[in-house]
Amino acid sequence: MTASADTISYRAILRLAWPASVAASVTPLLGAVDVWALAQSARPLDIAAVGLGSVIFSLAYWTFGFIRMSVAGLTAQAAGGEDEAEARASLIRGAMIGGAVGLALVALQLPIGYFAFELLSTGSEASAETLSNGRTYFDIRIWGAPFALASYAAFGWLTARGRTDYLMAVSVFMTALNIALDYWFVVGLGWGAAGVAAGTLIAEITGFLVAVLFVLSVMKSHGGIAAHWRPDNFWHPARVKRTLSINFDIFIRTLLLAFCFAWFVQRSGAFGDATLAANQALLQLFLFTGLALDGTAIAAETLVGQALGRKKGGARDRVAAKARYVMAVRKTFILAGAAAVAFVLFYWLAGDPLIALLTPEGPIRAAMKTYMPWVIVSPLMVVIGFQLDGIFIGATRATEMRDSMIVSAFIFIPASLWFAGQWGNHGLWAAFSIYFLLRAATLMVWLPRIEKSFAN
Template sequence: MPPPLTRRAIFAQAWPIMIGQASVPLVAIVDTAVIGQTGDAIALAGVALGSIVITFLFWTFGFLRMGMTGLTAQAEGAGDKGEVDAMLVRGVAAGFVIGAALFALQAVLTPLALALFAGGGALDEAARGYITARFFGAPAALGYFALVGWLFGLGATRRALALQVVMNLINAGLDILFVWHFDMGARGVGLGTAIAEWSALVLGIALCWGLLAPNIADRLKRPARLFAREAMGRLFSVNFDIMVRTIALLMLFAWFTNAGARLGPVQLGANLVLDQFILVAAYVLDAFAFTAESRVGMAIGRGSRAELLRAARLTGEFSLAAGIVFAAAILIAGNPVIDLLTSNEAVREAAYPYIWLVALIPLLGMPAWLLDGIFIGATRGAALRNAAILATACYIATDLLLRPWGATGLWAAMLASYLFRAAFLGLYLPGLLRSVPDRLAEARRAL
């Protein structure tokens, strides 16, 4: 039985995610600061370029996190404990296999990915070192996606918090060691992250074991049932649309990075610094989106349209409040934080003029992030897919239209992309509500 749908319960579920998610961009900030304080603009831009390549490759399979949350929450809401346990085994195994395939194919994927960006020369070399190191963590990273999605689906957010904090502390510590002590540059940042991912996967399996049914060891001896064709087919068929959605959004962010690279390494480095503000806001606001995923999934599993609506309203209230707070904080503290992140004066000067546009993103991007959570929890992949494709197409058209305005047009188009995402998902919301039969209300009327 899930906890009651009250503001207190929603916040109790969300705050561990909030802290854990906040630590993710904080590590990215450490990465940026560690490289930025060396004063090497090429290394800083190399991490930016390498990060978007790895994000594109790894988050192509982000359905292992997102789809797992919705499917697990629905199974939990329906009271199917056996399916809940099986979802974890299937998801982690699928992530490990896909990650191993990425590792094996890196010799082909790396040059192909770098060819898509306007880098070249020393910038490509720095990015290549980062990317090569990150591939060592690919199996662990994708397995970890599935594991965290499973925990979110159950609402076991404190365990997810413990995992996230441990991984990020290891990551930050190793980055400092490899870059400042061993002078490994961008490659050191990537290697620290890869080692942290392996550490988190091992710890995560240990933490999740206590949530599984006592007979899970016996069931693991019969893999034919856990990995039955029908069960695996459902896992991938449900999530195929989510994968297409993720690829579309990754193309959007890759286009943004490529557009920044065309403006030169200094502007690309400035964009990386400004991205840290968006990452912090997005990851913290995602705490309420992830809570919406779990609560909406459980509501659908229980057949309660009323619970779905209440979950959406309560998580929406928290999301709006957080968006306002972050917008104000970025406006007030933006320039001093930029100074902390990089000592390169040219990068600082390139970043200062756009802080006001960045400050608008938490406020105007909040509806898109929340609606993502609602539709992921409902496992409505087609709506997510179509909205992402349309939003990406509109964003690219907007960026091309605003290209004569340089970096101002670049950031204005990115801001518009969040409005496009929210608008297109919003068109599907009435249909989602109509599709959920309120079985609990029908049962009460029958009594």
């Protein structure tokens, strides 16, 4: 699928979307497998420990998710304008930022771990053993940070080049390896939370190496691995300034997003270990839904970015580019909405079997059944916001994404406290759902700005 095509068919969008959906959804699927493996072991309450430890990485990695997003948007626009040298420069900038941030996290792991667990334990009823095992999980997994964050640049670049099939291959490989290691370390060796962390660490390092191989394959088919390298472009002042500006705005946006998820998990601890473990398990299904729906959003990133890259020509190019943009937005939204309805039906019909698969009979399973309705309706809560994210990323409209998140987060935090105080864990889930609707509403207000930009 290229930017020069006259029309965008549903089939072409699906060719981009379904591999991206698989790639996005396997990450929370791995979290569900972590829950399953620990539930089958002699240490099922380590589910709560992994929930506490993993929320730190969610906060850190989602905070730096701007690396993937900025590389995807900038590369798609460069590819749309047939500027291969800039497409490769965008990858190098992103990979260097990701690797440097990852190394900084490793170097600062002691103060980060100390302050993170101090915050997570504040106001929580989680046991001392759960907190200790969560810290063990953190201490092992942190060593994968440079590889995980550098991989973000590769993932964004592959997406922008329309090779979501390669993105899917890397993600499925990492997940399959991690599942195998989970079973070996957790069920077989009884390592508990430490086993989950060790498996994730190995998978992150190996996945980075596989992603590099796929990036080189794409370069080989676009002029050769050694071609189009212009080192002076890497640090071109205007382009570096634009990259940093986009990255900073998406950094703020993603930091607030990750903080809201972390806040949700931390507030879950106020209801005890069983509810915390249940919310952690349900959150994996919630994320699976949203990220599976993200396939059409990732397709929108590529198509919108390529359309904007085309508008750099004359008036006729701008008209054609605008038509492609409108077509991409409309058709990806239609496919996303259909997928959301399908997921609602799936969770409605398969909710109880999924809960039984993830957890043994007992208080955790009982709590999951109580709060499962929130997961059933979650596709309708997240689909519009996820789709708008893809459009704004492709357009590199980072300022609007930042402002949307600021408004939504600052309403969500006090709402969660009040709702939870009134209705307990149901209130916490209600506030979390409203938060996603607020994200969609605020982005929708600013959406017309992108279409107007084609006149410039």
